Amino acid sequence: FASSIVERRGESFTLQQVKPIAEWEPRNEVWGENYPRQFETYMNTRDTSFASKHGGSATIDYLEKYPELVILWAGFGFSRDYKQGRGHAYAIKDTRNSLRTGGEKQSTQPATCWTCKSTDVPRVMNSKGVAGYYSGTWKNTGHDFVNPIGCQDCHDPKTMHLRITRPALVEAFERQGKKMSDFSHNEMRSLVCAQCHVEYYFDSKKVEGAKYLVFPWDNGFTAEDMEKYYDDIEFSDWTHSLSKAPMLKAQHPEYEMFKTGIHAKRGVSCADCHMPYKTEGGVKFTDHHIQSPLANIENSCMVCHREKTENLIRDVVETQDKLEENRKIAEKALAKAHIEAKAAWDNGATEAEMKPILKLIRHSQWRWDYVAATNGLGFHAPVEAFRVLGTSIQKAEEARRELALLLTKKGVKYPIAFPDISTKDKAQKFIGLKMEELKADKKNLINNVFPEWDKKAKERQGSLQQY
């Protein structure tokens, strides 16, 4: 009894692997032979039955739920298709099927898009070099990426230690003067997620011909810090097709937002909530069924919060409902601002007149998106989410004030007539998207190209798991 600690400390730190795992092994099922519990729970991410009020694994078509988004993203891929993320096992399937990645004829995305979707990424980066990897196109490299997010992305195959496999994260910290080895084990339980669940952009200048993946954290992690970063390098993701504003797109800054919340400050990690321990047969292991913790309150929240399940759910949902209320205020104001800006251009507004207005729109929408694109609808850091949203509302309304003055000056009757954008279809029609064409082209890609990708992949690796 008493001697057991001393004794156990001497035990070696090596893992007993039934079958050693090859260095670049991308196939989760091969890793799974050694770790059946983790693999089994990982495979549960294919379950799409759980739906909470604002999240879950059942698909939510965001453009249907918030049709203003179509206006906000006019001229950008997101206006075609944007859904709530599903389980990690779907990463390949969902990326392939999204209208954002285009069809057989028209497909413009770079290979960089694969970075957060597949365990094949480290393997290909190793063979082509990082810049080489970033230089291909999404379509031409599709055959190389068939294994969805998995073990290889987060674990060292020899020791099973957590590790970082994506250079963008390492580089971002290096620019801040930090090494990955400075971080504690507990921080690693969030940093493995921060490889993907973060804001990013593609730098086209860094390496000729490459779309280099960069996390814009040089000034810090807040919405304002990144805004300044982008302004300083005069970056924009696209030019808005209605307002002509130079826009920014925020993508899932979960890690950045989470860091400002009380849970992060108390040392709680992503894994604590999204991968809680599970006990089975006297063994405590990490539940790899990564999903909404609301599907699993008992293991995730209740270990720390001894509260009734329904109370904990109510607390989350109440915060989310309130955030959604203010989010919609910003959203609606922004949609109108874009449409009014178009009216101003149409009625002879000049570059000089529009410039300050477009800057307000750029900043307002960036801040709104920083909050809206963060999964969890505010729960990860309510105070910060609301603060940023408040500044977004102010800027959107200020833009609208300036637009009102400008339109009247140009002799336009204010308020102008707004189109009916009450559904996704109507909004997409309004911004001039030809959805039938896009869908038909996608169908061709699915039928003609994907089978070839899978065939090539099977030849390469010998087997191909169906997800």
Place this chain on the structure above:
Amino acid sequence: FASSIVERRGESFTLQQVKPIAEWEPRNEVWGENYPRQFETYMNTRDTSFASKHGGSATIDYLEKYPELVILWAGFGFSRDYKQGRGHAYAIKDTRNSLRTGGEKQSTQPATCWTCKSTDVPRVMNSKGVAGYYSGTWKNTGHDFVNPIGCQDCHDPKTMHLRITRPALVEAFERQGKKMSDFSHNEMRSLVCAQCHVEYYFDSKKVEGAKYLVFPWDNGFTAEDMEKYYDDIEFSDWTHSLSKAPMLKAQHPEYEMFKTGIHAKRGVSCADCHMPYKTEGGVKFTDHHIQSPLANIENSCMVCHREKTENLIRDVVETQDKLEENRKIAEKALAKAHIEAKAAWDNGATEAEMKPILKLIRHSQWRWDYVAATNGLGFHAPVEAFRVLGTSIQKAEEARRELALLLTKKGVKYPIAFPDISTKDKAQKFIGLKMEELKADKKNLINNVFPEWDKKAKERQGSLQQY
């Protein structure tokens, strides 16, 4: 030394009244003879040395700190004088000295103002009847109220049980169909505070000639619920002297706001943080030095949060800083809206043109005030505070858009010139307050009238404690 261990074992937990307390006894020092620990700690509320970043007992002159407030309250008493509350022992002194209660010549407040300031209130209500009490003027009844907030307000003199002594609270719950006896002991630990730390208004219609104190909770406790209540009865506290908007003033809705926060939902009461238990010599008692819990993190927060003192302070202050940021956004927009509205009137705007704008200003300022007037700068319920503030910002900016259009329509150049309101003095001069006169008049009141009040009171009760 050693005997003290022996001694401490005998320490006991019983309550004993040495001297029975008379039913309407207002003098805290008389109650204190029975309960020296509670009295001693109560008397510590006279200590004004503690200052936290945004609160504490040291005086904060809010009009100095946020000069926009002077504009927001133009035409109302608060534009003369508004300070952060101090300890309960100062309630009489501070009410007497505030410029809001006027001077020897000009003093317009009703007796109702005493309601939350003195232990004499139950005594006088008992002798004059509730409506009779509400019918006097503040100045004529001053001699009756000399003992600051204390034991009588919260305790039954026989049993020392917590009890409610102010009818407004009882009546508000009765209108909601609740009896005070429905509430648990734990809820009473907040409800004794809810007698005073709540939003209120004076109903002049209920009883002829009386300023009846009413808590506007019939539709619920949120900013929107109360706004609807006031709109439905077409109530306004005053008409704004610049914008002519029919305004509402929110006063310290601590209880209402607190109820929406996570602490309240987890059963934490006001007393848990502001009156933590203390054990001294084996006797457990409630610390009656009610103050900012940041002065006393070790006994208040740490009971539940095992964190370093500086971390807990940082958490509070960070939330407060962020709230202040958004609060100022609303504040500045509102100040401009009032001034622009004045410009619109001055340039021939009509009632019909102004009506929707004034409604936006009324609602925006009410919501801003619901948050700003709540002590604690958002800490009591961060999510709710930010949500309400977000809607306030939107409405203020919408009002400014309409004003911009209206002013241009009237041929006024937009933006209009704004006065310099960067200090309290400048702002007060701008709205036309004659501060020297008000201060001189107050001085007369202090020198000529207060000594008489004290003399009368001493005769009535036999002794007069100095606070």
Place this chain on the structure above:
Amino acid sequence: MEDSQSGRTNFLKKLVFKIIPPDRWRVPVLITFGIFFGLGFYIVYISNAASYLSDNPKTCVNCHVMTPQYATWERGSHGKVATCNDCHVPQDNLIRKYWFKANDGLRHATYFTMRWEPQVIRIKQAGKDAVQENCIRCHSNLIHPVALRAINNRNVQDQTEKYCWDCHRETPHGRVHSLSSTPHAIVPQLKPVVPEWLEKITN
């Protein structure tokens, strides 16, 4: 997350140099120390400190300031399976165990007598380390499945970041900690330490 121990050895070294008094002070200092130790032994006697050496949790409530912990422990699942010392004292070898106990016991007794105890008592670093070891000692089957040793063994040894009770916040004393947190709890009555004859004379 937690206070670090670095600088502690340095501090001890400095302390030793500071404590050695200058020559002409040595005699008075020695006498003072004598009084201190004498009284110290008396305290040890009167406070039933000998019982401190036992593993019976009742000895902890010799001091009423331990009542909240006793009450919460007794009514929790660990009340049936683990004594205070199962958690709070190192169990790997006897010397460490008693050294630890003596150390803690004397400090507690001094604090108690001097009324130095804070309203909210908090466990010290050495105490945390001991407790953590003990959680692991009993629950090793849950956290050391053979296949997972690589990750969890490292985790176990490097426990400065996360303690079991960071997650299991209610185990075993509950969430609320304070001298007043269990005001009316019924706990074993204390044995009188005042001899009967003295009791008679004083009453």
